[in-house]
Every structure is written in C-alpha cells, then in structure tokens.
Amino acid sequence: MFKNALYGLVLLGGIGASGLLTAAYRAPARLPLHRTETVPVQEDTSKKIQLIQAKSVVNLQTDTLSERRFVGDVIFKQGTSLLSCDSASFNANTNIIEAWGHVHINQDDSVHTYSDQLLYRGNQRLATLTGNAKLTDTKIVLTSPTLNYDLNTKIGTYDQGGKLVNGESVLTSREGIYYGETKDVYFKKEVVVVDPGFTLGTDTLMYNSVTKIATIMAPTTINDGKMTMYVTSGYYNTDLGYGxxxxxxxxxxxxxxxxxxxxxxxxxxxxxxxxxxxIWRDTAQKVAVLANYGIVNQNVKTVLATQKPVMLLEGKDDTLFVAGDTLFSGVIPFLKDSATLAEDSARIARGDTSNTNKSDTADKRFLIAYHHVKIYSDSLQGVADSVYYSSVDSIFRLYRNPVLWASNNQLTGDTIFLFTKNQKADKLLLDQNALIVNSPGPDMYNQIKGNTILGYFGDEKLDSMYVNGNAENIYYVQDDDSAFISINRLLSANTRVYFENGELERIVFVKEPEATMYPFTQMPEEQKLLPGFKWEIHRKPKSKYELIGQ
Incomplete structure (x- = not known):
C-alpha cells in the first residue's frame, strides 16, 4: 500500500495532475495520405494546475467524477501563482480546487491572500476565501469574513464588512473593492477611517494605498482634532493633511x-x-465676511478677503456692513491684568487648581478695510479710503476723505472716530477740518464747522454735538409754516448743537458769537458756503445690497 501511494506521488510530481489523464492516451491509426490531418487544439498552460507537494493523496475516480484529495503541506502551482493549505480536493474535470486550513495564495510575490477555506475556479482564476479572509500587498492588509479575488485582474471584493490597515490608518466599510493594479480601494456603506491625525466618516470613498489620497464621492465628515470638514466632492491627502x-x-x-x-x-x-x-463667520464675536476669494488661517485666526468682500458686524437690532477692495481681520490677545494674575496665583497656592486649564487670554477681533471702503447700517452710512476697527475699544477709525451720514446730516473731517456699543453708534469725533452739513432744500446747506467736533447719539440718531475751536455756522431760518425767512452766519469759539429725531433743532453758543443775518433772498452767493465746504451725497451708500452686490 505504502509503495503504491509513493509511486502515485512520484508520478504526480513528475507529470502533474493533468498529466495522469494524458498518460493513457494512444495514438490513432495512420490515416490515408490523401486525407487532411486534424491539428490538436493548443492547451492553455496558464490554466493548468500542477501539484508541487502533498504528504498523502486519495484518488476518487468514477464515470462522472475525477477528484483527488491531498493532505498535509499541500502546494499547487498555476502559472506564477502558488496555493498552499493543510488539505485540498482537486477536480481535474472542472479544474476546481477546494482547500482547507491555513490557505495561502501567493501571486507573483506581490499579492498574498489567506483564509480558513477556499474555493478556487482554475479556469476563471477566481478565488472565494471564507473564514478570516485576508489580502496583503506591499502596502495594505485587507481582512473580511469572506473575500472574492480575481487573479486575472487582481481585483478583490467583499460584502460582509471589511477592514483595511495601511500604516497607522484603519479603514472599515460594509462593502469594498480592492484594485491590485492601481492600489485603489473602493469603500461602500458605513465607511469609517481612523488615523492618529483624523477621523473620517462617509457612505462612499475611493482610497489609494500608495498616495494615501482619499477621493470624496459622497457627503463626508473629516475631523482632525482642531477642525471639522463637511465635504461632498474632492480629495483629501490623509498623509499630508491636505484637502x-x-x-x-x-x-x-x-x-x-x-x-x-x-x-x-x-x-x-x-x-x-x-x-x-x-462665507466666513466668527460665531463667538458675531462677525461674518462674504467674498469671492479668501485666505483663512485657523492657527492664528485671521481671514483675508478680496474680490468684492463685505464684513457684517451683527448687533442686537441692526447689522453694520463694511465693504472695500480688501478686508483683513485678526485677533488681538487680551492678557489678564495684574490683579487677575495675582488672584490666580493665590488660588493655586491654596491648592485650588480648578481653573488652571483655562486660557490666559480672551481674543478680541480687529478689522482692516482699505480702498473704496463703504459702511452701511440702517442708522449710519459712510465712505473712506481705509478703515480700522477693534473690538477692544469698539472704535471705527476712518482715514483719507472720510464721510459719515447720520439721518440727513453729512459729517466730514480729516479723520473720523466712530465709537460704538453693541454695534450701535454711541459717539463720534471729527478730527481736524470738521464739518457738518445738511440740506433743508435745493442748493441750500446748513453748515457747522470747527477744528474738532464731538457728537453723541441717542436711539441711534444724532442727539448733540460740541464744536470746539473756530466754530463757524451757516443755517437757514424757517417759520412755523416751514417757509424760509433768513440766513444766519455766525462765528464763535465753541458751539453746542442739538438735534431732535436726527434733525437740527437748535444751536447754543458758549460765548457771544459774531453774527450776521441776511434776508433769505439777499445773502451774497459767495457767503453761502464755508471754506472747505463739500457736499458728497453721490458717495453715500443707498442700501446694504449696494455693498453686497458691489
């Protein structure tokens, strides 16, 4: 018996499993010379399965079955691929192998598969791996309860859940397709990527194990610990953190x-x-920026916006819009004062560390807008070449030909400081060559001029103003029926001006003024305008939509 088994092994090793079938072949009788000989069909050697080794073999031969069962360190070879296992059965008629125990397919030393069981269709070179199925190449390890692998295309698929490990990245999904030639893996359903630097969740994802680039194919959430990205299209380099x-x-x-x-x-x-x-928003400080192009630095919390940028400063009842050629916003670290730091030190000395993890700073945001700046809110409008605003003091600083409009009053100066509270105008300073103008009628202008003018607001309307230094005034006097009766021109060191509902109500002179009153129709034209007068109503923003759609 032992000799017969040994002889069978030698024969199998020498001529292969399919060689046994051809050993019994007998040449046909010679045909007449005048008949055409039939040329045998060339055998496809790439599909030929050869047994390399096995410790024992059992042959099963019937009319319909030609099967051999091999046990112990079994190794088959097909082309350049090797298949090893603990035991296997081979059907020569169908060219199908069933294998059990420590199943391993080595394809060209480039792709390896492992499983507890295997069904291998040799003619199609299709492998179905069951039980702890695993596929590896030079980059990844792919595991699944069941894995189908095509040795022709080097494509593997699973539909019962799978996990891919690539370095420190772990990708899982319900379904997946592995492409050995391109090193791409297509993940489908319940896709999760866990990496020391980020996590990713989606329904569909394409991942390349060489470049480590994830191609976004469905709504996806990426969280890298500092920021969260909600994306639906594009790619993310998981190695570099670039998207x-x-x-x-x-x-x-x-x-x-x-x-x-x-x-x-x-x-x-x-x-x-x-x-x-x-659309960029600072949710903590209620600031938003709209633009067609922006650069956001989340490390230092800055935003640079160009191409029709507009910044929105949200107040309780009103929103202030600021537009310009370029907007830039950043944060100003606000350090704790000495008293607070001393209190913290005393608390730590007492052993109270409950607040030691809190930040020592509270960020305040600033804004720089330059070139063709426009400002708009329901109660206040303005223009300037450049504007600086800081939430530390809540002051807007307007430079180079600045103009503000409050109700029907035009306010100008070399520089304008607008003080706000809760994004509402509180007071303003017109610094140098200060001028207030309003128009009671066509080609008629009430004017108040001084070195500086300090104004106050009430209910978001001009309430009063203090004109300091060389105060000059021209105003039109009307009777109770609003008919114009005279024009007054006055000169005083200081003047107080009061408004009602935003309209000029009365003027109070701190010292006795030099005054000239002209009948309405008799004032010389050259006396009707103060030096430095300008009326720039054409520059006034008409609505917030003018800024947004500039």
Missing amino acids: NFAQRPTIEDSTNTFTANEIQTDKATGISIATGNM
Missing part, C-alpha cells in the same frame, strides 16, 4: 466656520484658500 474640495464644502473649528464653492486646506500650516461665494 481640495468642491461643491460648497464647510470647515469649522471652535469659533470659526466658513464655506465656499471650492476650498483648499492644509493642516500643516492651518491655511485654507476659499474660492467663489465664500
């Missing part, structure tokens, strides 16, 4: 959120470039 997203992605952190038609973001620098209809 390029389209179709209105949104990025947010603890205080800021922004969206645009397209966003490029780099985790290493904290810089994101937003293109097309960008």
